[in-house]
Amino acid sequence: MTSTDGEERMSDQPTDTNNTTGPQAPNGPGYAAQPPAGYGYPMAAPLPSGKATASMVLGILGLILIPIILPIIALCLGISAKRMADRGEGGGRGQAVAGIVMGIIGIVFAAIGATVATIQAVGAF
Template sequence: MADQSGSAGGTTGMPAPGGPGYGMHPPAGYGYPGGAPLPSGKATASMVLGIVGLLLIPIIPPIIALCLGISARRMADRGEGGGRGMATAGMVMGIVGIAFAALGVVVATVQALSVL
C-alpha cells in the first residue's frame, strides 16, 4: 500500500517505481544548444575605439576602430566568435570619425591659407 508521500513501502523515502523522480534529466535534443557566442575582443575594442574617436581623439582611434571592426566582422562571419553587431558599429563609427578628422584637416588648412 502506498502512503501519501508517494513511497511504495512505507517511509523509506524512496519514490515509487516508475515515478517521475527529481533527479531525472530531459531527453536529449530538448532545450537550448548553448546560446549565441560571446563577442570577440576585437569587436569590443573596435566599438570602444570608435566611441573614443568620435568623442575625444579624432585621428588615430577611428583608423584602428575601422581595421579591428573589419577583422572582427570577418571572424564573426566565419563563425569564430560573436559580436558582429558590435564590429559593424565600430566600423561605422570609425568611418564617421575618419570623415570628421579629414573635414577638420581641410577646414584647418583652408583657414591657415586664408590668413596668408
C-alpha cells in the same frame, strides 16, 4: 482448440485483456512526447570577441577624444572582428559593425576638420 460458439482459441498464446498490441511505447500514457534528438534548447550566442569590443570602444573614443588615430584603428579592428564573426569564430558582430561605422564617421570628421583647418590656414596668408 475450438470453443463451443465456433471461435478457435490457441492455448499457447496469451489472451489480451487490455486490447494492447505489444509493449507500450516510451511516449505512452503518462509521458510527454519527447522531441527528436538534436532539437533541444537552442545554443547560446557566442560571446563577443575582444576585437569587436575594442573596435566599438575605440570608435566612441575616436569621435570624442582623438579623431585621427583612433577611428582608423577602430575601422581595422571592426573589419577583422566582423570577418571573424561571419566565419563563426566568435560573436560580437553588432559591436564590430558599430566600430566600423563609428570609425568611418570619425575618419570623415577628421578629414573635414583637416580640410577646414587647411583652408583657414591658407586664407590667413
